[in-house]
Each structure stands twice: as structure tokens, then as C-alpha cells.
Amino acid sequence: MHYHILLTELCNSQCRYCYKKSMSEEEFDSNKLKKKFEFDFSAPAKSEVNAKKLRKFLEKDPDPTLVFYGGEPLLEIEKIKEIMTALKDSKCKFRMQTNGLLLNELPSTYTNRISKILISLDGTKERTDFNRGKGTYDKVMKNIQFIHKNGYKGEIIARMTISEHSDICKQVKSLISAGFTSIHWQLDAGFYQSDFNKAEFAYFVDEYNEEISKLVDFWIGDMKINNRVLLLYPFVAIIHSLLRNETSLLRCGAGHSGYAITTDGKVIACPIMNCIKDFEAGDLETEPWQLKKFQIKGRCLKCKDKDLCGGRCLYWNYANLWPEEGDDLICKTIHHLISELKRVLPEVKALIKEGSIKQKDFDYEKYFGPEIIP
Ligand code: SF4
Ligand code: SF4
Secondary structure (H helix, E strand, O other), X not given: OEEEEEOEOOOOOOOHHHHHHHOOHHHHHOOHHHHHOOXXXXXXXXXXXXXXXXXXXXXXXXXXXXXXXXXXXXXXXXXXXXXXXXXXOOOOEEEEEEOOOOHHHOOHHHHOOEEEEEEEOOXXXXXXXXXXXXXXXXXXXXXXXXXXXXXXXXXXXXXXXXXXXXXXXXXXXXXHHOOOOEEEEEEOOOOOOOOOOHHHHHHHHHHHHHHHHHHHHHHHHHHHHHOOOOEEHXXXXXXXXXXXXXXXXXXXXXXXXXXXXXXXXEEEOOHHHOXXXXXEEXXXXXXXXXXXXXXXXXXXXXXXXXXXXXXXXXXXXXXXXXXXXXXXXXXXXXHHHHHHHHHHHHHXXXXXXXXXXXXXXXXXXXXXXXXXXX
């Protein structure tokens, strides 16, 4: 199973879509969430999880993966070292989700054991710096070069947040030109209650869908020219299912195959649900297979694309922060994504048949970070 460990609530970045909204009084004071869920804010800001106790818990899982997560996990380098030292010689695998600004500060003996790292980058230097602050792009790219120079051989996934701009094709292409072959993106939609604007979002969705069509064509074109499958996670995962005729549960894994460990050692369905009691699944004394399971409900149960989509996001599905018409627009992007991938499936099959690419090129590790459905 995959466990995100919340090392700190603090962050050293002030991204437009995260900091501004999560600090807004409107979000805090309006009572929609408070009415819906029970909160407990007693957990400390920084992880006080005992590393030996964590090891004991993870040892009961036959295939554990620990994902360092925050806030910004690299603000807690000593804790990362403590945990990785306690888990030395265990079968636990390590992953991390970071903004990359402090990547150069973790000694390479630790970094090189973290075999997949998701790094927040939104595309071009201009876009990344616009969202995340001037100088961010150069600093992060420098840090990526630094870890490579120090022997890092793992996978680096550029994790984009798509908010007010919908030119995703251009942004993904710029990351590919910068050397990334693994890319994931998430739409900043439906996670706060005060940011829905029907006209603006409807316009965004139409443009975004057009861009997704362009990006799918670019992806297939790249397969033909370069005989490779770029790991654009939302595309790869859905094609993987289509090739095998497989259905999928909630693709991020939250509440069925993935959990988060809070700073006080509770186990919850996913990191975003920190402090919400309704999503508690157990604690470090719980046997991993006895952690409470959560299932998608509501609109997804009667959706034609449920078996391929899986339900987008457990938190979004339970919290219902946007009005129905907003969620309809979000789902419009998902239906479009799925239908575009179905459109190119025959081409993918033909490329596999002629040997330009292999079916196993669409294999990917589930639940370590990319949520798959944007
Ligand atoms: S497309 Fe929308 S309604 Fe359908 S399963 Fe996905 S999230 Fe649920
Ligand atoms: S998609 Fe939603 S439920 Fe899944 S990990 Fe992300 S925030 Fe959590």
C-alpha cells in the first residue's frame, strides 16, 4: 500500500492557487465544510511520528511505499533522514512530492534512495514563476541538475497545476523540451468553495478540451517519430486500462490502496483531508488491512465513464464544494479526455502491433502521487 507521510503543514512557497485560497477568510469562515465534516485541529504542525513505531506499522504491510509529503517535506530534512535511517534494510520504498526548492539540501545518500520524485512545475519558466514566484523555475531546474550530478537515477515527474490558463499543450511541450518524460497535471477546480465562476470556468473548459485534443495528437505523433511512450500520466493510465479492458477504482488510490499519515500518527484517506475526522481510517496501531475503506458516491455512481474515470477525487466527491453545474463542467473535461483516448486507441494498438512501441510501455506505478484524473 502507499502511505503519504505529512512531515509538516508549513510551506516555503506561496503559490497563487494554494496560498491565496487556503488563507482566504471566505474559505475559513463560510460554514459549508464545517457543517459537513467534523474537524480536529489538535495535531502538531510538524510530524511527531516516532520512526520506530512507523517502521513497525509498515512492516505489517507486505508491500509498503512511503511518500514524503507536506506542506513542503524538505523543510523537515532531519525527519526524512531519521525515518529513512529507521527504515534502512526494510522493504519500504520511498517517493516524494516536493516543490523542489530545497532538493539540493538533502544529502544524496538519501535522495538517491527516493526512486520517484514529483516536482511542482507548471510548464514554461514564465508560467511557473507567475504561479510560484520569480526565480522558482531556475532554482528548481538547477536543483534537478544537481541531484542528477550526484547520482540520482530515479524518475522525476513534473507535476503541473492547471488553474486560470488552459494552454496545457504548450506548457507540457515546454516541459518535454526541458527534458521531462514524465508529466502529470491536476486541475485546480472544485477544491475550494469560493472560486467557482460559471462563465469563466465554462470558457476555460472549452479551451482546455481543445488543448487536450491537440496534446493527445502530439503524444501519438511522438510515439510514431521517437518510438517511445511519454509518461503523460493521465493519458498512459487510461490507455493502460483500455488496452487491458480493465475497470478502475478511484485512480489516486485514496481510501482503498493509499492513505496518509498525519503529524500525530493518525491514518487518514488522503493528505488533503488532514484534520477532518470523517476521513480517519485508523492509526499506526491499526493493521494496514484493517484501515477503514472509503468509496466514491453520489454523481459518480450513475456515470457512464465511472469504470474508466474511477471518480476523480474522494475529497471533491464528498465535500461537494462547487455547485452541480460546476461539477458538470469538471466532468465534461473527464468525458472529453476519455473519449479522445478512445479515439486514438486503434492507432496505439497498431503501433504496438508493428513493434514501434510495446504494451508494457503503458505500465506505471499506481497510487504514488499522480492522481491520474485531472
Ligand atoms: S466523469 Fe465525473 S461523474 Fe463520472 S465518474 Fe468521473 S468524476 Fe464521477
Ligand atoms: S485526487 Fe483527491 S482524494 Fe485523491 S489524493 Fe488527490 S486530493 Fe486526495
